[in-house]
Amino acid sequence: MALKDDVARINRKLNDLGRKKMPNAAVKAINRVARRVGNKAMKAVAKDVGVPLKTVRGRMKINRARGKLPVATLRIIRSNMPAIRLLENRSSRIWVGRGGIVIGKYAMQRGFMQRLKNGRWHILQRRGRPRYPIDVTKIPIGGLITNEFKKQTRDYPAAVKAELIKELSVGKS
Incomplete structure (x- = not known):
């Protein structure tokens, strides 16, 4: 028991x-x-x-x-994601030509790199005719x-x- x-x-x-x-x-x-x-x-x-x-x-x-x-x-x-973040990878190289910018496997037609008024660098792109505004290039x-x-x-x-x-x-x- x-x-x-x-x-x-x-x-x-x-x-x-x-x-x-x-x-x-x-x-x-x-x-x-x-x-x-x-x-x-x-x-x-x-x-x-x-x-x-x-x-x-x-x-x-x-x-x-x-x-x-x-x-x-x-x-x-x-x-x-802004395209400038692609440059954080050490192996990514930027190629700047007359027609745009190429970073890694991404090509931005009519793109250019510029320092903004807030002090940050960004890759910008002109969308249409030269009189139209520019946009920060982003990667979906x-x-x-x-x-x-x-x-x-x-x-x-x-x-x-x-x-x-x-x-x-x-x-x-």
């Missing part, structure tokens, strides 16, 4: 311990998967555009899951970011499940 009581008491304690650890393990697993998804997507976008990873990673902010609510939020700036990356995040989050539930199993198994040993 005493042995059965001891076994039942040990089982109850183990179950209580599992219930206490489960919310924390879920939060840790979701945060880890969210960070991994964000990093992989940003790395692919940086490689696609031809800029350093640091340049596009600054456009991502992770609001981690906390407490009992296991929800992690990735906030991404999807707006177009919103679609790239969206596609990469869709690709990375395709197997999100399976990744969270695997990470949760890993977290709970590490916690028991």
